[in-house]
Amino acid sequence: MEDLKKSMQPASSNIIESRIIQAVLSEEISPGERLGEKDLGEIFGVSRTLVREAMMRLSSRGIVAVSPRRGWFVIEPTVEEARETIEARRSVEIGLLMNQKIISVDMIKQLEAHVLEQQRAIDENDLGRRSYLLGHFHVQLAAALGNSILANILEELTTRIVLIAALYQSKADAQQSCDNHRRLVNALRVNKVEEAIKIMDAHLTYLDKALNTRLRKHELSGKLSN
Amino acid sequence: MEDLKKSMQPASSNIIESRIIQAVLSEEISPGERLGEKDLGEIFGVSRTLVREAMMRLSSRGIVAVSPRRGWFVIEPTVEEARETIEARRSVEIGLLMNQKIISVDMIKQLEAHVLEQQRAIDENDLGRRSYLLGHFHVQLAAALGNSILANILEELTTRIVLIAALYQSKADAQQSCDNHRRLVNALRVNKVEEAIKIMDAHLTYLDKALNTRLRKHELSGKLSN
DNA sequence: GTATTCTATCTGGTATACAAGATCCGCCGA
DNA sequence: TCGGCGGATCTTGTATACCAGATAGAATAC
DSSP: OTTOOOSSSOOOHHHHHHHHHHHHHTTSSOTTOEEOHHHHHHHHTSOHHHHHHHHHHHHHTTSEEEETTTEEEEOOOOHHHHHHHHHHHHHHHHHHHHTOOOOOHHHHHHHHHHHHHHHHHHHTTOHHHHHHHHHHHHHHHHHHTTOHHHHHHHHHHHHHHHHHHHHHOOOOOHHHHHHHHHHHHHHHHTTOHHHHHHHHHHHHHHHHHHHHHHHHHHHHHHHHHO | OTTOOOSSSOOOHHHHHHHHHHHHHTTSSOTTOEEOHHHHHHHHTSOHHHHHHHHHHHHHTTSEEEETTTEEEEOOOOHHHHHHHHHHHHHHHHHHHHTOOOOOHHHHHHHHHHHHHHHHHHHTTOHHHHHHHHHHHHHHHHHHTTOHHHHHHHHHHHHHHHHHHHHHOOOOOHHHHHHHHHHHHHHHHTTOHHHHHHHHHHHHHHHHHHHHHHHHHHHHHHHHHO
């Protein structure tokens, strides 16, 4: 959490907010981590007022929550919330693809470039960047499909997914995600919407299954330790 | 705006936030309306601090926006944003219906009761309540389909739709909306998902068309007045 | 009479002050 | 040695103070 700050100027509350989202996406901060107003204020060189503004917005997006007089904490979704988040994302992404207009050549190129970046991060073993890019791809996709509102919603949902993955999932296969993204872009380029939807659906089902597996493990270890 | 307050106790920022959403849904406050921190503070009996917290969250949900040193204003979506909002809602609602699990009898009953309430508000000509219930039905629907996260997202989107309708749409036919809701619930009860999706899609297309019509009027009057 | 500039006032932007609950740690007693 | 009690300390909750930008209106210049 000490490395959140990047520039030397005092930051606005918007900057704080997006830095924290970015930090979650890059797995720099983990579910359950405490984010003290005082600490953050010192890190970003501002008073608690601006920190609180950022936290307020982050809490309204379901990224952090406050425990009265104890502090702000990055949320730790319960299994139920995790399921709902995955289902919500499935609804949004499938709906997004189904309502797809024709996607421009430029956009396809941009998405392909993004996938290449992902591959590079994987090859260079840049873990934070890798996590960030793999999540951010879906935001990019929504933006490419021409809807900034859905892009916003997906940013919220993918951020939560990263938290969920950190909690319940065995390390996701980054390479497989990246491959899926590549196949998705390919399908979109030749306008095979059906296939794109299938890929997306499979991707999310995979996520959900991983969640189930991990959950069963939790239950098991719970029983063993009692 | 003077009637926002309901209870006599000083309100928390959460209460302020939900009261304002409710007020927008009931068309008590209109797009473009100014919401001064000082005024709201006096209305709710709290300092500007709490008002600001509420505004911060509302702005993160795209309901209000701040104009620096001038004040907070209920957003007036541009035509482009209106389109994106309608499309976003289409994606979310269709995705929601497609991923539907079996819906319980209790939930169907609850939705039917909600529709009856809508009808009553229409019959009694209770305009605010009518607007509120017609919008809130979709939130209820998402909740009934078991996803509180999507319900939250839909609350945000329907609130914006009310603002859009106030700006661009000729008075929507409330009776028709209510009838659509009834048909939707009927389709869900006998598990005709396909039909439910069709009804929903038509509903939103109708919205979008109304937007187009009104837009052409705008353009026309713009040309005439220049 | 009109346009312009200046100033009084109002608004949000940010920091700080102070209140009150939560926590931690040392002390005391059994 | 262990458990409960009490206060010191730390944290957020809320109000307030003060600053600076925006606005409106009066006074002024033309």
